[in-house]
Amino acid sequence: MTDPDGQVIVGLEVHCQLDTKSKLFCGCSTDYRNDGPNTHVCPICLGLPGAMPALNKKAIEYAMKVAKALNCEIVNEAEFSRKNYFYPDLDKAYQITQYDKPLAEGGYLEIESDEGGEKKVRLTRIHVEEDPGRLVHMGNAERGKYSLVDYNRAGIPLIEIVSEPDMRSPKEARKFLNKLRATLEYLSVFDSEKEGSLRVDANISIKGSERVEVKNITSYKGVEKALTFEVTRQKNLIRRGQKIDRETRHYLEARGVTQSARSKEQEHDYRYFPEPDLRPLRVKSWVDSIVLPELPDARRERFMKQYGCSLSHARTLTGELKLANFFEQVVREDPHGLSPLAATWIADTLIGELNYRDMSLDRVDPAAMTGLVRLLKAGTITDKSGVEVMRVMLDQRLKGEAAETPDAIVKRLGLTKSAGDDGALIAAIEEAVNENPKALEDYRNGEGKALNFLVGQVMKKTRGKADPAILNTMLAEALKKRGV
Amino acid sequence: MAGTIVFEPDDRYNAFLSTATAGPQGSGTLSGVMVAVKDNISTRGIETTCASKILKGYVPPYDAHVVGLLKAAGATIAGKTNLDEFGMGTTTENSAFGPTLNPRDTSRVPGGSSGGSAAAVAAGMVKVALGTDTGGSIRCPAAFCGIVGLKPSYGRVSRYGLIAYSNSLEQIGPLGRTVSDVSTLMGVIAGYDRHDSTSQNKPYNHTPKADIKGLKIGIPAEYFGKGVDPDVAAVVKKAIGRLEELGATTVPCSIPSMEYALAAYYVTCTSEASSNLARFDGVRYGPAPDWKKSWHDAFQDVRGSAFGAEVRRRIMLGTFALSSGYYGKYYAKAQVARRNVREDFNRIFRDVDVIAGPTMPTIAFKLKEKSDPLSMYLADILTVPANLAGIPSISVPCGTSQGMPVGLQIMGRMFEDERVVDVAYAYEQAVN
Numbered sequence: 001m002t003d004p005d006g007q008v009i010v011g012l013e014v015h016c017q018l019d020t021k022s023k024l025f026c027g028c029s030t031d032y033r034n035d036g037p038n039t040h041v042c043p044i045c046l047g048l049p050g051a052m053p054a055l056n057k058k059a060i061e062y063a064m065k066v067a068k069a070l071n072c073e074i075v076n077e078a079e080f081s082r083k084n085y086f087y088p089d090l091d092k093a094y095q096i097t098q099y100d101k102p103l104a105e106g107g108y109l110e111i112e113s114d115e116g117g118e119k120k121v122r123l124t125r126i127h128v129e130e131d132p133g134r135l136v137h138m139g140n141a142e143r144g145k146y147s148l149v150d151y152n153r154a155g156i157p158l159i160e161i162v163s164e165p166d167m168r169s170p171k172e173a174r175k176f177l178n179k180l181r182a183t184l185e186y187l188s189v190f191d192s193e194k195e196g197s198l199r200v201d202a203n204i205s206i207k208g209s210e211r212v213e214v215k216n217i218t219s220y221k222g223v224e225k226a227l228t229f230e231v232t233r234q235k236n237l238i239r240r241g242q243k244i245d246r247e248t249r250h251y252l253e254a255r256g257v258t259q260s261a262r263s264k265e266q267e268h269d270y271r272y273f274p275e276p277d278l279r280p281l282r283v284k285s286w287v288d289s290i291v292l293p294e295l296p297d298a299r300r301e302r303f304m305k306q307y308g309c310s311l312s313h314a315r316t317l318t319g320e321l322k323l324a325n326f327f328e329q330v331v332r333e334d335p336h337g338l339s340p341l342a343a344t345w346i347a348d349t350l351i352g353e354l355n356y357r358d359m360s361l362d363r364v365d366p367a368a369m370t371g372l373v374r375l376l377k378a379g380t381i382t383d384k385s386g387v388e389v390m391r392v393m394l395d396q397r398l399k400g401e402a403a404e405t406p407d408a409i410v411k412r413l414g415l416t417k418s419a420g421d422d423g424a425l426i427a428a429i430e431e432a433v434n435e436n437p438k439a440l441e442d443y444r445n446g447e448g449k450a451l452n453f454l455v456g457q458v459m460k461k462t463r464g465k466a467d468p469a470i471l472n473t474m475l476a477e478a479l480k481k482r483g484v
Numbered sequence: 485m486a487g488t489i490v491f492e493p494d495d496r497y498n499a500f501l502s503t504a505t506a507g508p509q510g511s512g513t514l515s516g517v518m519v520a521v522k523d524n525i526s527t528r529g530i531e532t533t534c535a536s537k538i539l540k541g542y543v544p545p546y547d548a549h550v551v552g553l554l555k556a557a558g559a560t561i562a563g564k565t566n567l568d569e570f571g572m573g574t575t576t577e578n579s580a581f582g583p584t585l586n587p588r589d590t591s592r593v594p595g596g597s598s599g600g601s602a603a604a605v606a607a608g609m610v611k612v613a614l615g616t617d618t619g620g621s622i623r624c625p626a627a628f629c630g631i632v633g634l635k636p637s638y639g640r641v642s643r644y645g646l647i648a649y650s651n652s653l654e655q656i657g658p659l660g661r662t663v664s665d666v667s668t669l670m671g672v673i674a675g676y677d678r679h680d681s682t683s684q685n686k687p688y689n690h691t692p693k694a695d696i697k698g699l700k701i702g703i704p705a706e707y708f709g710k711g712v713d714p715d716v717a718a719v720v721k722k723a724i725g726r727l728e729e730l731g732a733t734t735v736p737c738s739i740p741s742m743e744y745a746l747a748a749y750y751v752t753c754t755s756e757a758s759s760n761l762a763r764f765d766g767v768r769y770g771p772a773p774d775w776k777k778s779w780h781d782a783f784q785d786v787r788g789s790a791f792g793a794e795v796r797r798r799i800m801l802g803t804f805a806l807s808s809g810y811y812g813k814y815y816a817k818a819q820v821a822r823r824n825v826r827e828d829f830n831r832i833f834r835d836v837d838v839i840a841g842p843t844m845p846t847i848a849f850k851l852k853e854k855s856d857p858l859s860m861y862l863a864d865i866l867t868v869p870a871n872l873a874g875i876p877s878i879s880v881p882c883g884t885s886q887g888m889p890v891g892l893q894i895m896g897r898m899f900e901d902e903r904v905v906d907v908a909y910a911y912e913q914a915v916n
Binding site: 048051092149 | 525526532534539542544545546548643644645646647648650651652678679680681755756758759763767768769775779780783803806807808811815
């Protein structure tokens, strides 16, 4: 019997839309997301009788960039094939893809392993193909259900990156995907924020059992969720002494579960054969002329060296192109002075606040962030006030209100850190001590906790403006005055 | 624009599926010339059916590249001609809209699949026409109707807008009463087109020359052997004798790969067709299916009822040949056989300039004579080798057998379309 606690084995097939201006085989614009259905179409991407594909050179160039960045070998001669199947979103009833002669083979991507440190996930191949159209399901139970077809997406260039089964947990799969996304974005060939720009199929097994293919994963978080569900499901089956079927399952994003695909769907015979309307692709010689930009790993090393970031901060900050660019913009005026605080405040605080609001980094003004870091660096406000200022900044952006500078927010809310001779702080301490004789008594009896309580009370009264170090000294002095 | 041209044909042979009664007359090489276009070539605003019920009512929103070239040369599109459904046939009987009759003898077929184009030219309704040739579909009807037809080298004419039957084999080409007319039309349609990745930058700027002194002609034994009507063979041999009188010499040769040529041809064309025709699933073309049924049942209904028997047969054959487990036995093998044919031609063309033989093994069949598909497929044996190899081939009338025209076929080296035209022209000038 298979060990239910056996090794988890994961391999991924990742489909990414290449961010070209025009489609893979025609001149139609790929910028269709804000337009009505079937507005970015022509005889070619509609698959009208007689229309023929003409390859977009840019798409091949983008795919080769990816291949080079992922250390793949470009083959001497690649070929397009037809994958034949009937589905209403597939206008020609075949997809032009690459089958036995993909553009690139081999290669690897380095990720942070679960055990810490870097590990290489090997790649099997990268191939280029066209996206099908999209079905839009309409109607309801009373009026009947029907589907409409939108071919705007038909012919958008995709690359499929196939990995070897080298990942050992759902978490590693997610890390692979995040790293892959970062790499593609650094290459400027992919826009992860476009809806539907990424689709993942995952193969997962417990060592010694059959593998299951999970299809239809469309988000980065979805990969980890779907695979975690599968691990639990498969391990439970093994524990109960049941066999795992080799099958295809669909991931239902809304419910976070996988569901067995109907067996009919697994019986596809795609009848691949070489696409007779396109010539073989001999592009290996282009490789040398492709210049790669700085990639995530190199940038991470640079952030550690140049800005003194910790490995963890550098990893986070360079894990997304926008974030890395944002950080460098924030610290540009004074890299040496601002970097240590900026790294923490961006990698730890800002990301958390953005996630909480489901807000994009695009909406944060780097200059405002610089202003905030400067206030913190100068000791004008406390960390607690810093968080408050950041929240006000983000909420103003989110609500579309006029954006105040961090300085203005501090002024308006009176968040300037209390100085030692500040009457307000002295008054707050007096009040806190007078209102809490019990705490005073406890402190007198040697209970240290009571001091913390009093600090908290003062903080409350000053709305966090008090510098904790100063507050502690002043409170101790005030207590000493009372002979405690 | 040089005004309007009026067209009132008497289509007693059912050559046309649709005709223009009048059209604009442009200026250029073909100013004032009415050109008939086979109905598998897309014409903007003019219904294009491929002689299939499944495309009834389909009006392309774009012109095939060659149609654009015709218009630019001042030609007027006379109408769309009948064909075997999607080009699948050798008689033009497999049309959903009735057969075309041979103008030379209305009890006989005009050949196919470009039978409508050939009949329209032979009957004098138009001067020239466009056909398409996948396995002989220009040359066969040219031979049967007694006119000239050229299958250009693969890649010389853009296929953009040609509703594909078998992409790797077919070419659009000209049909006309004389070699000169065919040559003129070829000059208009040939050349590179960025929309067809298989097209070549080899324009055709040629005026036929009748001088063939010193020309070496290969005579393959297979073109005069089993299955070839002796009377047809005799007429063709006599015509080749005429070429010798004009200063050419003949060299016997052999194309051993022909043994597998027909099989390779039918596996390739049916495989490609099964994929090309899969898009006709009832969603975008043809009669709407009963969408209350499941998707699979609904599209099967449409395809079962709107395609003709021969089309269904070829789709099934091709689907089988591409199936998992059979691909290697059929499609892959067919490509090997195809390479062998190409190599045989390359070898022969090291010693000779052109190859000559009959276009068809017999004269035009009687209507309904070829009811058995296999015997119909066998009739393509002399024309498919040129498609498998991609080389140019022309059929020129060279006499009669039982009162019906016989075609002399001249095949040439890849991209030497000019040479096969010259040889046909030399013959035509000598006998007229």
